[in-house]
Amino acid sequence: MDDKLMLMIPGPTPVPEQVLLAMAKHPIGHRTGDFSKIMEEVTQNLKWLHQTQNDVLILTVSGTGAVEAGIINFLSPGDRVLVGSNGKFGDRWAQVSKAYGLQVDTITAEWGQPLDPEQFRAKLEADTDKTIKAVIMTHSETSTGVLNDLETINRHVKAHGEALIIVDTVTSMSAYNIPVDEWGLDVVASGSQKGYMIPPGLGFVAVGPRAWEAYATAKLPRFYLDLGKYKKDGAKNTTPFTPPVNLFFALQAALRMMKAEGLESIFARHQRLTHSTRAAIKALGLPLFAPDGAGSPAITAVAPDRVDAEQIRSIMKKRFDIALAGGQDHLKGKIFRIGHLGFVSDRDILTAIAALEATLQELGYESFTPGAGIAAAAKVIANS
Template sequence: MDDKLMLMIPGPTPVPEQVLLAMAKHPIGHRSGDFNKIMAEVTEGLKWLHQTQNDVLVLASSGTGAMEAGIINFLSPGDRVLVGNNGKFGERWGEVCEAYGLTVQAITAEWGKPLDPEQFRAALEADTNKEIRAVIITHSETSTGVLNDLEAINRHVKAHGQALMIVDAVTSLGAVNVPIDEWGLDVVASGSQKGYMLPPGLGFVSVSAKAWDAYKTAKLPRFYLDLGKYRKDAAKNSTPFTPPVNLFFGLQAALRIMKAEGLENIFARHQRQMQATRAAMRACDLPLFAPDEAASPAITAVMPQSVDAEQIRSAMRKRFDIALAGGQDHLKGKIFRVGHLGFVSDRDILTAIAALEATLQDLGHQTFTSGAGVAAAAKVLIG
């Protein structure tokens, strides 16, 4: 049946009908008073979502563009940075830093394991000359389903005093509690196609007063991604360059939906659906890739033993029109990933698990009892 695709991947994520309809409206002039009103509303909504009074700036970019902006606006060539690397995206931020001539010290962990905050503490305490200018962390590592302990790592950064805390919150913002002002996070980047319930195309960067002080002396090249330009225009409810106007219509609608649900309910829903998904995988005798204590509420990675991960993904897509994500780099073909962030309901979780059970049976995975996965998920969801 056509047009029944169900996205259960970490992005793009499903989009509410209200948001789709909002984006279907005729564009308006981005220098008009009507657009200024929308800009004012979404700016206020973004500050609410980010739990901050800092600037939250909107770019026409992916999450990678937001992170690149978050790095290059506050640093200078040769600056020393610590980069947490326990997955594809932590690895990427190290590559971005090296491309701009920064001196990178990687703090690593095996893919599927969380970063160790003590390694950051040791590196920061050893920096008696205060040469480390930034610590760059992926909060929710999308490639592995690991949630790193941002709060603990940030405490060590704050004790250092000099370094900026730069955070990739692309799959955690809108799914996990990220209290920017309470924790004193300096730069937090995210993207529209994740917890925001929008199509790809918008990047978001929250910037603290401490980061703006660093901006004054930062010397890395920037033009389109110069956040100072966005800050200046945002103060006038405008943008320095042409924005994707219809995505702003969608952002306005999505933020209204999120406000109606409330932050605590949003976080609780993601936690519940993560727990349901993980319980179902165990009941289906499918090993989980990330440990319980570091599991991301946005994405669950699974490493099947008796069935090929790509066979599972292919069969789910062909038979049930359900899209699951695959592994990246050396994990390609070894894991599959179930996205449960953004506009995902409890019904979606049960549907995906039921389809997965049927797929496993068809592929000859016989080490579980039929219906056990759905029952385990239902027990968590019903409470």
């Protein structure tokens, strides 16, 4: 049946109908008063979402572009940075840093395991000469379904006294409580096609006062991604370059929906979806890739040991029109990932788990009692 695709991947995520309809409006001039009103509204609502009184800048980029902007605006060639890497995206930030001539130290963990905050503490405390200029890390490591302990790592960065913390929150912003001002986070990057519930194309960078102090002396090359330009023009409710106007329509509609739901409800919903999905997977006798207590609010990674991950994905797509994500790099074919980020409801989880049960039965997997996954998920939902 056409047009029944159900996206259960970490991005792009499902888009609400009212957001799609907002995008369908005729474009308006981006140098008009009407656009400035939209810019003013979405900027204020982005500050609400980020729990900050400081700048939240809007760029026409992917999440990678937002993080790259967050790195290059506040550092100089040869600066020493500490990069946390326990998945594809942590690896990427190390690669970006090296591409710009930064001196990169990495703190690693096996893919599927969270970063150890104690390793950050030890490195930062040993840096008595204050040569570490920034700590760069991914909060929700999408490639593995692991949530890193940002709050604790950030405390160690603050105790250092000099280093900035630059955080990829691409799949945790708007799914997990990240009080930017309360925690004193310096640079926080995210992307539109995740918890924001709109299509790809916009990146967001929240910038605190310590980062702006570093910006004044930073010497890495930048032009299109020069956040100073976005700050200057943003103060006048405009943009330095042509924005995707219709994505701003979408962002306006999505942020209004999010405000109506409320931050606490948004976070509680994502926690419920995560816990119900993990409970269902356990009930089906399938191994979870991320340990309990470190599951991402965006996605649950599963490492089946008695059935093929790609066969599961194939049948889910062909028979039920449900798209699951696969593994990346050396995990390709070894895991599958169930997205539960953004415009996802309890019903979506129950539907996906029911389809997964049917898929497993078709593949001859008999290590579960039919209905066990649905029952486990439903119990979490009922008690949440």
